[in-house]
Amino acid sequence: MKKLFYTLFIFLTGQAAAQNPNWAEDIAPILFNHCTPCHHTGGLAPFPLITFGDAAAVQLGMQDAVTNRRMPPWPPDPAYVPLAHERLLSAAEITAIDDWVNNGAPSGNLSLAPPPPVYNNGSLLGVADLSLTIPTYTITSPTDIYRCFPMASNLAAQQFITAMEVIPGNPAIVHHVLVYADVGNNTILLDSADPGPGYTNFGGSGSGTAKLIGAWVPGAMPYSLPVNMGISLQANTNIIVQIHYPAGSLGMTDTTKVNFKLSPGPLRDVTIFPVLNHAFTMTNGPLYIPADSIRTFHEQYLVAASSTISVLSVAPHMHLIGKNIISYGVTPVNDTIPFIKIDNWDFKWQGNYSFRKVLKVPGGTTLHAYALYDNTSNNLLNPNIPPQDVWDGESTTDEMMLIYFFFLAYQPGDENIIIDSTVVAGITGPDFGSVIVTPQLYDVYPNPSAESINISFFLPAEEKVSILLTDISGKISGEITDDLYRQGIHELTYDISRLPAGSYQLTLRSGSTMRSKTFVKN
Numbered sequence: 001m002k003k004l005f006y007t008l009f010i011f012l013t014g015q016a017a018a019q020n021p022n023w024a025e026d027i028a029p030i031l032f033n034h035c036t037p038c039h040h041t042g043g044l045a046p047f048p049l050i051t052f053g054d055a056a057a058v059q060l061g062m063q064d065a066v067t068n069r070r071m072p073p074w075p076p077d078p079a080y081v082p083l084a085h086e087r088l089l090s091a092a093e094i095t096a097i098d099d100w101v102n103n104g105a106p107s108g109n110l111s112l113a114p115p116p117p118v119y120n121n122g123s124l125l126g127v128a129d130l131s132l133t134i135p136t137y138t139i140t141s142p143t144d145i146y147r148c149f150p151m152a153s154n155l156a157a158q159q160f161i162t163a164m165e166v167i168p169g170n171p172a173i174v175h176h177v178l179v180y181a182d183v184g185n186n187t188i189l190l191d192s193a194d195p196g197p198g199y200t201n202f203g204g205s206g207s208g209t210a211k212l213i214g215a216w217v218p219g220a221m222p223y224s225l226p227v228n229m230g231i232s233l234q235a236n237t238n239i240i241v242q243i244h245y246p247a248g249s250l251g252m253t254d255t256t257k258v259n260f261k262l263s264p265g266p267l268r269d270v271t272i273f274p275v276l277n278h279a280f281t282m283t284n285g286p287l288y289i290p291a292d293s294i295r296t297f298h299e300q301y302l303v304a305a306s307s308t309i310s311v312l313s314v315a316p317h318m319h320l321i322g323k324n325i326i327s328y329g330v331t332p333v334n335d336t337i338p339f340i341k342i343d344n345w346d347f348k349w350q351g352n353y354s355f356r357k358v359l360k361v362p363g364g365t366t367l368h369a370y371a372l373y374d375n376t377s378n379n380l381l382n383p384n385i386p387p388q389d390v391w392d393g394e395s396t397t398d399e400m401m402l403i404y405f406f407f408l409a410y411q412p413g414d415e416n417i418i419i420d421s422t423v424v425a426g427i428t429g430p431d432f433g434s435v436i437v438t439p440q441l442y443d444v445y446p447n448p449s450a451e452s453i454n455i456s457f458f459l460p461a462e463e464k465v466s467i468l469l470t471d472i473s474g475k476i477s478g479e480i481t482d483d484l485y486r487q488g489i490h491e492l493t494y495d496i497s498r499l500p501a502g503s504y505q506l507t508l509r510s511g512s513t514m515r516s517k518t519f520v521k522n
Helices: 002-019 023-034 052-057 059-067 091-102 186-193
Strands: 130-133 145-152 159-167 176-182 210-216 229-233 238-245 257-263 271-277 293-302 309-317 322-330 336-342 353-361 366-375 402-409 452-459 463-471 476-485 488-495 502-510 513-521
Touching: 023 052, 023 091, 052 059, 059 091, 145 186, 159 176, 159 210, 186 238, 210 229, 210 271, 271 293, 271 366, 309 322, 309 336, 336 353, 452 463, 452 502, 476 488
Parallel strands: none
Antiparallel strands: 130 257, 145 238, 159 229, 159 257, 176 210, 176 238, 271 402, 293 366, 309 353, 309 402, 322 336, 322 366, 452 488, 463 476, 463 502, 502 513
């Protein structure tokens, strides 16, 4: 009985400790890992969270923001498709912050806190191979302005960008940045003809020979490409940095910098392009939202049958009255490839979202995007009260509907390239709506494999799923699962080390749907 009492005492003591977290041992590690990259002195956030005093002063706001999943900012729906480098708290981390505040936000023994991270608000990329800073520019317009700054790269030979970062000189007024490479000199002439540094141009760089090579929005981290991939820069190319300064920036100055990591290559060339856009691929345009109306638009593009591609990331773009957006592909065999889904569009937090592994998009796939716009007074972000008619355009008060794709020509094995292997536990999301209505089974990876395979599948609703493994003759080699799964995407790992070498097939059955994928055991 004494032993039982002692065991129960230890268990209850542990439970009490778990429900009474303190800042030093429980909360500081969460904040340092997830929050302080923005919440530090000179960072993008309006207040720091480095010390116990910092966190205690805003504890109620922090509790509300994390329990309602507004912070850390991560607009994509994590249940629709897992993305790389997700800024998400696990259920356990959210509970710890909630319990900490509810129990009086104790400090704990501050000597036990981990060392606070140090930020210098400089480069996160390290030593750059090419670093370009725009001339000091003072904004002269009371309204939105898109200012382009062409700068010579002085590259003696072709190089490939393997990583890039933008460091805004004045984060308070730099709304977003687009970076172009241009082999022509037209932009130099435009700069010479415009008083002051750079020149003003709405809608791109103003050069027909320029190509987009990168972008920055608030919260964006340095962008790195997978091994053996890069964005080509020709010798003596000009780099054009286009910066959007919003209304209210008049009289303020900026010195934004762009840093590059380069390789002489040869590397596989990555293209960045808004394949889905309101100008050419919208099926029910034009992009016009009358005052006091809510409208949904659809964009569609057919990938050439001979052009299987590998997609690294996607970047949706809308303005203030955009409310939600979803993009996916439908293959020739009617499989659905989910790209991204954002249920609560936030103009302040846009980004380029990489996939956990490279996505193979077969030739003949149809790309889709749907977006909803709310031009009523119920939309608290509507820039016009009372609402005014809104058309497509570059100004913040206009609208856009773009899905940028970062892609390159497919090579066998691309789908095995892992961009981010981390997993955030305990993440659930809202309903998916009715766009993707059938279960999906995605390509097995790695393929071929000798030890284990990763299996991903998507369910539009909670269903029982059976996945069988059969050899080339149809003989059952194993039952991987036969269970009930919630709505969303799921990933399983299966040991194949004991299977004989050869070709195998996975077959997923869910309700009346059956999907199959093949792989090779070597």
